Amino acid sequence: MITITINGKNIKLDEPMSVLKAAGKAGIKIPTLCHHDALETYGGCRLCVVEVERMPKLQNACTLIAADGMVITTESEVISKVRRGILELLLINHPLDCPYCDKAGECELQDLVDKYGPTVGRYTEIKRKVPASHKDEIFVRNMDRCVVCTRCVRMCNKVQGASAIDIIGRGNKSRMEPFSSASFNCEYCGNCLSVCPVGAILSRLYLHSFRPWQIDREVETVCSYCGVGCSVVVQVRDDSIKRVIPRFGLGLNNGLLCSRGRFGYEYINSEERLKEPLIRKNGKLEKSTWSEAIDFTAKKLTEIKNSHGGDAVAGIASPRCTNEDNYVFQKFMRMACGTNNIDSVSRMGFASAQKYLEDLLGQGVTSNMISGVKNADTILVVGGDPTAVNPILGLAVREAARNGAAVAVIGEAKGLEKFKTLKVVPPVFREAELLESLLSEVAEAKDPRNERPAVDQGISQLSGGSAGVDTGELKKILLDGKSISIILGSDLVQRANGHRALFAIAGLTYMLEARLTLLSDRPNEQGLIDMGCLPDTLPGGRPVTVHDFRDKFENEWNGTIPENEGLSLLEIIEGAENGNIKALYVMGENPAFNLPDSSSARKALESLDLLVVQDIFLTETAEIADVVFPSSGWAEKQGTYTNLERRIQLLNKAVGASSSMEDWKILKEVSIKMGYQMTYSSAEDVMDEIATVSPLYSDLTYREISAGHCLWPYHGKPLRGEINELPASAEAPEDYKEDLYLVIDKPLFHSGSLSRKSPALRKICPEPLLRIGPGHAQKLGLKDGDLVDVSTSKGGFDVTLSVDDCLGDGKVYLSNNFEDRGVLSLMGYRLDPVTKAPGIEGCAVKIQKKADSSAGSDKS
Amino acid sequence: MFNETVLKEIDGIRAKYPDARSALLPSLYVAQREFGWLSPEAMTCVAKTLNLPEAMVRGTASFYAMFRHNPVGRNVIQLCTNVSCMILGSDRLLDLLKSRFDLEPGETTKDGRFSLVIMECIGACGTAPAMLVNTDFHDNLTEQNLEEIMGKYK
Known part of the structure; x- marks a missing residue:
């Protein structure tokens, strides 16, 4: 125990720490400029000087470690004089343009000068002049104002790990600059911006x-x-969002954000938002009223249900909507429409993977904390780049790597290029075999666990074939690990044999006693599953085919739930194509764009008798709908999201949405018109019902959620799953002999078809880029910036080429974000028979340089 | 990009240190020798070879005066004009360079043969005036032998 005295107050410390931190714990504020709690100690500004008894000189509180018996004074005449002197020196060059500077009012230098002075500067020399740089699309650099505290640089290098900026020059000419000295060309997380104490x-x-x-x-x-x-x-002014900022000490991100989170909010204020309901009349979508649109929808749905049965209706829910929206959605589909045909785009990755893994290893197997990833000593990343799909989770991986964890990457993860210990790139689309052979080797080296017969049996049945890659080093890293985290992205799920890779991952998790995290590129994929927006599952993960569960919900809901499992996402689309599905209700999703073979999907949707869409924009799907409802967006409604670690968090309404309605409310109105009563008057009412019926959310209230730390099962009883059909059937590997394959890219700056409505994200990344490895580009005689025609058997379009040194040969990457140029429109699919996820691998592609393409382009 | 020999040289430098950052300064010297100056491309080469962030390479390079951030001639003259050299006539040498070679401090001759940098004391006060041409040291300079010396550098 260390006891120190600060300003006459006795403070007991359990562990050694700096005087600054000890003072902070005792509620004593010592002024700082270079120090920031989120960053490593620097000791540059000297503003935190304190007097320590029996030490002849003033000491830096940030670098001085508290020792037993220290007597410290943090404010005195001498200290104030020193601080005033330091500030006077800083003000030699710092311009006094506060009336013009955005930072005024929240500027740390301004506050310090206000407190300590000086009121007048004695220096008469000319100030340093560095012209403000407006060359970046997002950041304005005003290096006149820089006090060279290096917070931004430490944030960028040591926390974000992007290392995009540094201090340039020497002495009073030093200033922060990105490498290009103009555009940042970085990850645009903006975390430098939030630690800058001044308006630099x-x-x-x-x-x-x-x-x-x-x-x-x-x-x-x-x-x-x-x-x-x-x-x-x-932060809101005049009912419009002025900015979105993180806050240190708040939430699991603790003051950090990524580009999408920080700069992607503008879509809420977009002029293109839907403002009134639309109904298709004479082939055209025309403005309508709420009552007309609701009546029309209810009437048509009832007609179709009565003439063709409930199973002629299907619904697509949204992982962007809240738990409350999704709960009401599945209840509406099951009770009002009488069908279990409910699914979402989460089928393309997260939901499929989770269902399969939970069936094998038990419910909650993927519910691991992000903080646990930070503490892991070994991390296996496979099937996606956590720094792009889930950037803040990616930071946890980088932090672990900095602390010495071994990071093994299978496939591509560009954001971990500088952090990985080992990268193994299997031959195209052969990850499953690599993982299987890795699992066999690991299982051989480990004692059998004999805890889950299905998994044990599956492991013993592995064929032991290999993908032709040496897994020795990978195996060694995994066997040496004591605390292992496996991070799985959706790429491996989107395979016709995706369940094989999933089984191998489950086996590795099981044999290595690892923690497993699934990447999730939508905010509420977990919540959507929990709410039962699945064809086979009721809320709380209860199988719909089990009579007792159905019975329980039927009692709660006053009605009958169909006994059979419904159709999965792609089966719904196929149903629409062959006429079995007559009506489709889509909430906050864009299946005409977000599904593979999207032109066929679009045709199928066009052939429906009724397509109802609730959305915030006129998406590709809304354009062909019969009825379109304008729903409230994020920040316009209250509700809850359940994150990938299964933390239930509260969304609060920040701005009003005068002309739109919450998704659950629209559903409620339609439901009442169809004769099924719903009585909710707020999202909180919906949560109250969820807390009654769902064992995973039992007793949960908004009050408890807003107090934080609500991880499920919350007072709940998890349900053990059971696997019925063993996967890992050792089919002969397919040969992928084409020269070049097209695969889906998950970019850092975009997400689904939502981010395209965000002007800032469009400035950072304005157009789709076809990423290719340098080797293959050279072979084809292509250069970075070339305009190329990319074509597959499903179609083609023009796109700009980006040569990426991190990539190998054989694959080109393209994202599915931009209008008319989504990669999924170029891809066909084959369903994985077990997970029902669409396999989109093996899409042969041709790229050809456009004749009129100008050589080279400068993105900055 | 660097050629094979240079890459090997930098690998050799890298091997001497536990940490890539330590190898940065000597590698920058190599890059400056190869490219004549530290262009953004040269710094990118160093960053890629050592697997260090480009911004850090530039930050380090910009701190030190001995790294050049603009193109220079094939031969760089670093002439001292500190007290001893000044007393013993370095300004006459400067005049000569200007009249004879049209070379001003901080500039490069039109044929790209020489660049001139004024530098602070190079520790040759006893044999002043003195200068460095590239890495060669020359002292006891006069207007006559300066021309002779410069004739050796093409």
């Missing part, structure tokens, strides 16, 4: 548009982009 780094998004003290209100909510669920603070 500012955001262009809201430059000169408001003053910090003019904010009407601040609302704590959860980010709408990915499955991590970062806490954000939305």
Whole structure:
């Protein structure tokens, strides 16, 4: 126990720490400029000087480790004089342009000078001049104002791990610059911006548009982009979002954000938002009223249900909608429409993978904390890049790597290029075999566990074939690990034999006693599953085919639930194609764009008798709908999201949405018109019902959620799953002999078809890029920036080529974000018979340089 | 990009240190020798070879005065004009360079043969005035032998 005295107050410390930290614990604030709690100690600014008894000189509180018996004074005349002197020196060069500077009002230098002075500077020399740089699309650099505290650089290098900026020059000429000295070309997380104590780094998004003290209100909510669920603070003025910022000490992201979270919010204020309901009349979508649209929808749905049966109706739910929306959606489909045909795009990855893994290893197997990844000593990343799909989870991997963890990557993970210990690239689409042979080797080296017969049996049946890659080193890393995290992306799930890779991952998790995390590129994929937006599962993970569960819900819901399992996502589309499905109800999803073979999907949707869409934009799907409802977006409604670690978090309403309605409310109105009663008056009412019927959310209230740390099962009883059909059938590997294959890219700056409505993200990444490895580009005689025609058997379009040194040969990567140029429109699919996820591998592609393409382009 | 020999040289440098950052300064010297100056491309080469962030390479290179950030001639003259050299006539040498070679401090001759940098004391006060041409040291300079010396550098 260390006891120190600060300003006459006795403080007991359990562990050694700096005087600054000890003072902070005791509630004593010592001024700092270079120190930041999120960053490593620097000791550069000297503002935190304190007097320590029996030490002849003033000491830096940030670098001085508290020793037993120290007597410290943090404010005195001498200390104030020193601080005033330091500030006077900083003000030699710092311009006094506060009336013009965005930071005024929340500027740490301004506050310090206000407290310690000086009121007048004695220096008469000319100030250093560095012209403000407006060359970046997002950041404005005002290096006149820089006090060289290096917080931004430490944030970028040591926390974000992007290392995109550094201090340039020497002495009073030093300043922060990105490598190019103009555009940042970085990950655009903006974390440098949030630690800058002065107005040296500012955001262009809201430059000169408001003053910090003019904010009407601040609302704590959860980010709408990915499955991590970062806490954000939305600052509102005149009922419009001025900015979205993280806050240190708030949420699991603790002050960090990624580009999408920080800069992607503008879609809420977009002019293109749907403002009124639309109904198709004479082949055209025309403005309508709420009552007309609701009546029309209810009437048509009832007609179809009565004439063709409930199973002629299907619904597609949304992992972007809240738990409450999704709960009401599946209840509406099951009770009002009378069908279990409910699924979502989560089928393309997260939901399929989770169902399969839980069946093998038990419910909750993927519910691991992100903080656990930070503490792992070995991390296996496979099937996706966590730094792009779930950037804040990616930071946990980078932090672990910095702390000495071994990071093994199978396939491509660009954001971990500088952090990985080992990268193994199997031959194209042969990951499953590589994982299987790795599992055989690991199982051989380990004692059998004999805890789960299905998994044990599956492992013993492995053929032991290999993908022709040496797995020795990989095996060694995994066997040496004591605390292992496996991070699985959706790429491996999107295979016709995806369950094989999933089994191998499950086996590795089981044999290595590892923790497993699934990447999730939508904010509420987990919640969607929990709410029962699946063809085979009721809320709480209860199988729909089990009579007792169905019975329980039927009692709660006053009605009958269909006994049979419904159709999965792609089966619904196929049903629409062959006429078995007559009506489709889509909530917050864009199946005409987000599904493989999307032109066929679009045709299938066009052939429906009734297509109802609830969305915030007129998406590709809404364009061909019969009825379109404008729903409230994120920040316009209350509700809950359940993140990938199964943390239940509260969304709060930040801005009003006068002309739109919450998704659950639209469903409720339609349901009542169809004769099935719903009585909710708020999202909280819906959660109250969820807490009654779902064993995983039992007793949960908004009050408890807003207090934080609600991880499920919350007072709940997890349900053990059972696997019925063993996978890992050792089919002969397919030969992939084509020269070049097209695969889906998950970019950092975009997400689904939502981010395209965000001007800032479009500035960072304005158009789709076809990424190719340098070897293959050379072989084809192509250069970075070339305009190429990319074509497959499903179609083709023009796209700009980007040569990426990280990539190998044989594959080109293209994302599915931009209008008319989504990669999924070029791909066919084959369903995985077990997971029902669409396998999109093996899509042969041709790329050809456009004749008129100008050589080379400068993105910056 | 660097050729094979240079890559090998940098690998050799890298092997001497436990940490790639330590190899940065000597590798920058190699890059400067190869490219004549540290262009953004040269710094990118160093960053890629050592697997270090480009921004850090530039930050380090910009701190030190001995790294050049603009193209220079084939031969770089570093002439001292500190007290001893000044007293013993370095300004006459400067005049000569200007009249004879049209070379001003901080500039390069039109044929790209020489660049001139004024530098602070190079520790040759006893034999002043003195200068470095590339890495060669020359002292006891006069207007006559300066021309002779410069004739050796093409």
